[in-house]
Amino acid sequence: MEKAKIAVVGAGPAGIAVAVEAKVAGVAPVVVLEKKGEDCDTVVNLFHEGKRVDPVYRKVKVEPIGRLSFDTETREEFLARMDRVIEEYGLDIRYWNEVQKVVPGPGGFRVVTGGGLEVEAPVVVVAIGIFGKPVKPGYPIPKEVKDRVHFSMPKAPPEGEKILVVGGGDTAAETACFLCGTNDVTLSYRREKFFRLNETNACNLDECACTGKVSLKMPSNIQGLSADGDRVKVHFDDGSDETYDRVFYCLGGSTPQAFLEGIGVAFDGRRPKVDEAGETNIPGLFLAGDLMLEKGSIMGAFNSGKIVVDGILARYRDKVLG
Numbered sequence: 001m002e003k004a005k006i007a008v009v010g011a012g013p014a015g016i017a018v019a020v021e022a023k024v025a026g027v028a029p030v031v032v033l034e035k036k037g038e039d040c041d042t043v044v045n046l047f048h049e050g051k052r053v054d055p056v057y058r059k060v061k062v063e064p065i066g067r068l069s070f071d072t073e074t075r076e077e078f079l080a081r082m083d084r085v086i087e088e089y090g091l092d093i094r095y096w097n098e099v100q101k102v103v104p105g106p107g108g109f110r111v112v113t114g115g116g117l118e119v120e121a122p123v124v125v126v127a128i129g130i131f132g133k134p135v136k137p138g139y140p141i142p143k144e145v146k147d148r149v150h151f152s153m154p155k156a157p158p159e160g161e162k163i164l165v166v167g168g169g170d171t172a173a174e175t176a177c178f179l180c181g182t183n184d185v186t187l188s189y190r191r192e193k194f195f196r197l198n199e200t201n202a203c204n205l206d207e208c209a210c211t212g213k214v215s216l217k218m219p220s221n222i223q224g225l226s227a228d229g230d231r232v233k234v235h236f237d238d239g240s241d242e243t244y245d246r247v248f249y250c251l252g253g254s255t256p257q258a259f260l261e262g263i264g265v266a267f268d269g270r271r272p273k274v275d276e277a278g279e280t281n282i283p284g285l286f287l288a289g290d291l292m293l294e295k296g297s298i299m300g301a302f303n304s305g306k307i308v309v310d311g312i313l314a315r316y317r318d319k320v321l322g
């Protein structure tokens, strides 16, 4: 059993920001537990190569309040930035340690990972984000076409195919614009117009639509999918059908409710209950990043690190600095 003053679960932008702010405040040791073999798994695996990483996301501009910040840059530049942060602040990240249990006890928390590590800490910050579980449509995906229906960009993006992208947010717009360079792309969205795209994505999508690279099918609602040979037949609720080589759903992520409820975190509907510092109903257990924010973003995740650590210092100073 290792001991830490703060155990952070997840090495995404929020977990890293918590560790940085804690380090700057003089808290030690701080241990970050990450389930994958690298930090920022959401950016590594869900952002396509060369993707623009925008500080303004879902139309929300967030001013930096803590140590970490960034300007628009590519996915690769952003990941290099995070590597530099980890090195500069000497963060202790334990990779391949997926947290399976957080057990509150009288002397603090016991954090247990699938990698065989156990960490005891008076304060735990859970920063595992919402993208481990993408939102899926309400209708079933037929098993014959499962490998042609995507919830993230495959390592080798398709070329020369007929593709349907579903969604109306920044990720749907970016996916459609990215794929339309080498594919025949249609974007299906249930509303008549987009209302939550950032300016750059709105502009790019407009240009792709005006030059005929992306066809917009709006408003359109999908009733279900079926197999058409090895292709995907999409059934729209206006009675029309269309067959595509692939369908990409860009519907966002969902809160890992079972994991949090397993620890004992109380929910208000679908959202975990947290106060202004990110503390849950369990004293000493905080949430950061997408888990605590209504409209999550990378800048929001960075700022949540500062907010959470300020809260920890105000409430548990003797436990984490003693």
Ligand SMILES: Cc1cc2nc3c(=O)[nH]c(=O)nc-3n(C[C@H](O)[C@H](O)[C@H](O)COP(=O)(O)OP(=O)(O)OC[C@H]3O[C@@H](n4cnc5c(N)ncnc54)[C@H](O)[C@@H]3O)c2cc1C
Residues within 6 Å of the ligand: 009, 010, 011, 012, 013, 014, 015, 033, 034, 035, 036, 038, 039, 040, 041, 042, 043, 046, 047, 052, 053, 054, 055, 056, 057, 097, 098, 099, 100, 127, 128, 129, 130, 131, 132, 171, 288, 289, 290, 291, 296, 297, 298, 299, 301
């Ligand atoms: C396709 C796409 C494009 C986006 N583009 C932008 C953009 O341009 N600008 C922007 O601001 N935002 C963007 N976002 C949103 C942004 O990625 C998130 O808001 C941000 O990553 C949230 O940070 P986080 O640290 O809360 O969670 P995450 O980044 O999701 O990090 C969570 C970390 O926890 C780890 N983890 C999960 N479960 C466990 C466990 N049980 N034990 C240990 N570790 C665990 C994961 O491996 C991961 O490394 C985009 C999201 C997507 C999906």
